[in-house]
Amino acid sequence: MSPREIFALRDRLGPVTGRTISDPRHIVALSALAMQSCLGGRGSELAGRSVLLATSGQLLAGLAMIEIDGVARRMLLCPPDLKDDHLASIVGDAGIDAVVTDQPERFGNLDGDLLFPVALPQPVENRVQSARATEWLMLTSGTSGVPKIVGHTLEGLCGAIVGDSPAPGAAIPVWATFYDIRRYGGLQIFLRAMVGGGTMVLSDPGEALADHVSRLKARGVTHMSGTPSHWRKLLMSGAASGFAPRYVRLSGEIADQAVLDGLSHAFPVASIGHAYASTEAGVGFAVNDGKEGFPAALLGQAGAVDMKVVDGSLRIRSKRAAHAYVGRNAAALTDDNGFVDTGDMVELRGDRYYFVGRRNGIINVGGLKVHPEEIESVINSHPDVRMSRAKSRRSPITGGIVVADVVLAEGSDVARGDAIRNEILGECRAKLATHKVPAMIRFVAALDVTAAGKLARADA
Amino acid sequence: MSVRLRIIAAIKQIAEEQKVTLPPLTDDLSLHETGFDSLAFAILVARLEDDLGTDPFTLSEDAAFPHTIGDFIRAYENVPA
Numbered sequence: 343m344s345p346r347e348i349f350a351l352r353d354r355l356g357p358v359t360g361r362t363i364s365d366p367r368h369i370v371a372l373s374a375l376a377m378q379s380c381l382g383g384r385g386s387e388l389a390g391r392s393v394l395l396a397t398s399g400q401l402l403a404g405l406a407m408i409e410i411d412g413v414a415r416r417m418l419l420c421p422p423d424l425k426d427d428h429l430a431s432i433v434g435d436a437g438i439d440a441v442v443t444d445q446p447e448r449f450g451n452l453d454g455d456l457l458f459p460v461a462l463p464q465p466v467e468n469r470v471q472s473a474r475a476t477e478w479l480m481l482t483s484g485t486s487g488v489p490k491i492v493g494h495t496l497e498g499l500c501g502a503i504v505g506d507s508p509a510p511g512a513a514i515p516v517w518a519t520f521y522d523i524r525r526y527g528g529l530q531i532f533l534r535a536m537v538g539g540g541t542m543v544l545s546d547p548g549e550a551l552a553d554h555v556s557r558l559k560a561r562g563v564t565h566m567s568g569t570p571s572h573w574r575k576l577l578m579s580g581a582a583s584g585f586a587p588r589y590v591r592l593s594g595e596i597a598d599q600a601v602l603d604g605l606s607h608a609f610p611v612a613s614i615g616h617a618y619a620s621t622e623a624g625v626g627f628a629v630n631d632g633k634e635g636f637p638a639a640l641l642g643q644a645g646a647v648d649m650k651v652v653d654g655s656l657r658i659r660s661k662r663a664a665h666a667y668v669g670r671n672a673a674a675l676t677d678d679n680g681f682v683d684t685g686d687m688v689e690l691r692g693d694r695y696y697f698v699g700r701r702n703g704i705i706n707v708g709g710l711k712v713h714p715e716e717i718e719s720v721i722n723s724h725p726d727v728r729m730s731r732a733k734s735r736r737s738p739i740t741g742g743i744v745v746a747d748v749v750l751a752e753g754s755d756v757a758r759g760d761a762i763r764n765e766i767l768g769e770c771r772a773k774l775a776t777h778k779v780p781a782m783i784r785f786v787a788a789l790d791v792t793a794a795g796k797l798a799r800a801d802a
Numbered sequence: 803m804s805v806r807l808r809i810i811a812a813i814k815q816i817a818e819e820q821k822v823t824l825p826p827l828t829d830d831l832s833l834h835e836t837g838f839d840s841l842a843f844a845i846l847v848a849r850l851e852d853d854l855g856t857d858p859f860t861l862s863e864d865a866a867f868p869h870t871i872g873d874f875i876r877a878y879e880n881v882p883a
Contacts, residue, residue: 708840738859739844739867767819776820781845782852 350412350472351496354537360514363535365401365544366557370463378463380405381442385470388414388458391440394433396420398444400523400544402460404532406442411496412472414440418479418491419524422547423793428488435669436479436491479668480526482621483794491668492621492675499529500537501646501662502625508539515589518543518558520568520576521795526621527594531567540565547793555581563587569594569795570601574729577604580752585609591628592616595796596697596715599634600722606632622675623682624662634719635696650681655701656688657681687713703799705733707777708740714799717780720773721746726754726762731789731797732780746780749789759785805854805878812849816842829872836871854878 358372379385380402393414397403403419410417418436426448432438441449442458449457478499481489508515517535521528523544535542543561545554555576558566566587568576573592576582590605590612597616605614615630626647629636641649648659659681667675676682685702688695699713706712714732721730728751734742748766750756763783770779790798803811810827813836817824822837838846851857858877859867868874 708844735848736860737844737848738857739840739847743841743844743848745848771819777841781848 348412348472348475349496350476351408351533351536352412353472354500355408356537356539361539361541363401363404363542363544364561365399366546366549366553368401368462370401370405375405375408375463376469377465379409379466379469380460380463381409381458382461382464383466383468384458385409385413386468388440388442389470389473390415392416392418392437393440393442393458394418394420394436394438395524396424396441396443396445396448397460398422399546400528402444402462403524404542404544405463406460407532408536409470410442411476411478412474413470414476415474416477416479419481419529421481421483421524421793422522424481424489431488432481432491435672480524480529480621480664483525483792483796490672492664493666493668494624494664496533498624498662498665500533501660502530502619503534503537513564515540515565516543516561516563517541517565518545518561518563518587519566520545520572521594522547522793525794526619526624527567527569527795530619530625531565534565551575551579552581555579555585558587559585565589565591567591567593569791570597571595571729571789571791571797572795573605574601575791577601577608578728578749578752582608586611588612590614593619594794596699596719597634598719598722600719600727602632602634604728618656618686620682620684620686622664623658623684624660624664626656626658626660626684633694635691635694638690638693638695641695648681651688651690651695652683654687654689656684656686656695658684705744706742707734707744710775710777712744712778714744717744717746717770717774717778720770721748721766721780721783724762724766724769726751726758727766728752729789729797731799733799735781743781744778745782745784747784747786747789749786756785806875808853809850809875809878812846812853813838816846816849827871829870829875831871832869833871833874850878 361372363370388410391414393410395403395406395417440456442460444460446457478494480492517531517540519528519531523529523532532542543563564587570592590609615628617628618626627640646661650657663682664675667673685700687698687701689698699715704711717732718730721727728749730746730748732744732746735745737743792798820842847857868877
């Protein structure tokens with residue numbers, strides 16, 4: 343153990359007066375946490391243990407993170423959509439020997455003294471002290487197979503959070519995110535709120551979008567993040583009017599020019615930017631010039647984050663990156679030089695790099711490779727389109743062809759459907775190679791978004 | 803519209819989109835001579851599947867891909883509805 347002082351999340355909250363964490367049902371004051379426990383005062387029993395944090399909602403998860411960090415050896419954040427089939431292997435791989443949960447029935451086959459019930463905070467005599475740097479474990483949001491376990495430290499997770507604390511006397515920033523805070527993108531926002539002197543307004547999957555936005559307005563949210571799919575849904579709903587965050591961030595998917603422009607139109611006074619981050623590579627960089635892609639000058643710069651492009655994919659070496667995959671058969675997270683291969687493919691045009699898609703999302707059209715995202719970016723540039731998904735359709739001749747599902751923008755004239763379709767196809771033919779032009783365009787009312795906030799691409 | 807006419811219309815539509823100049827579409831014209839590449843045929847088969855509800859080339863694994871326009875149309879006409 344290093345002799346330097348341990349700073350856990352509880353020690354980094356700063357002044358707590360007037361700050362809260364809330365969900366649709368409860369508001370918890372941070373000032374009360376010093377005398378309260380959501381673990382019934384049993385936090386000290388978690389000392390040195392490997393804890394699975396599996397709560398039904400985000401509020402208890404966030405409160406428990408503050409209480410467990412600095413006490414447990416490890417804390418694995420269990421996302422809401424984790425399948426029970428995957429639970430057993432994850433528990434084994436992470437060496438879990440304590441489960442903090444409000445769903446004991448889910449862990450019925452576990453020894454009773456491994457279970458720690460979690461509930462809204464209650465007053466207790468003694469609060470535990472920070473004694474060690476807890477390892478934070480998160481799960482990747484891959485769509486197939488058992489999620490990978492990724493190991494972080496609080497220091498690495500907070501590495502991109504600098505100078506965000508409000509000046510004394512300044513208004514408290516109110517943070518919100520469409521993400522779940524048990525995923526990397528959401529956890530970043532939760533930590534920004536906690537470490538950066540803010541208040542946190544949590545999302546809830548059971549809440550209708552219009553109700554969520556009313557709550558964001560009522561709680562005075564100033565800073566908000568989500569995926570481009572989250573934001574497109576908000577723009578489409580028409581519920582955004584009257585909501586005026588001053589800081590809008592996109593991450594987790596490619597932010598194309600259409601969604602950036604749509605947001606700057608909807609939130610004219612907000613700072614709108616997109617960030618590149620992944621569970622494995624951590625926060626890479628932020629782009630705040632309102633344009634899609636990122637300046638090529640970011641590559642090869644000395645600093646906390648070192649980036650390069652090899653075989654078309656972005657590679658990142660960073661102190662904010664995870665330190666390892668955890669588990670019995672865990673693969674190496676980085677190459678020999680410490681770079682994480684993000685699997686995100688980029689293309690240099692002029693002095694900017696543009697994201698073109700995921701390496702494993704490629705559609706094969708008669709041997710020619712197509713990234714669905716590059717087609718969607720062209721389709722989304724049509725003013726009547728809110729979002730789209732390009733995908734492969736099986737073909738007996740070429741193996742696959744490209745087809746697209748399109749959601750029209752709110753207020754678009756449905757009677758103009760054929761004309762809009764022809765305009766979109768004209769644009770695709772002008773900008774894309776022939777095999778990338780959708781053979782068919784279908785208008786749909788909505789597109790599925792995964793629990794992680796990304797456009798669902800599972801079927802193809 | 804008959805199956806034949808719908809197929810001809812679909813071929814003409816794709817030719818226009820792909821900037822292909824079609825020769826007269828007679829039954830004995832070989833598919834190669836239409837100027838369509840495999841992508842154009844793939845699009846044609848997919849659109850006809852949506853329009854006519856069938857894809858004769860996926861349904862029967864042993865069916866050889868037709869050589870002429872006439873063969874191609876008959877592949878659709880011979881599918882039991």
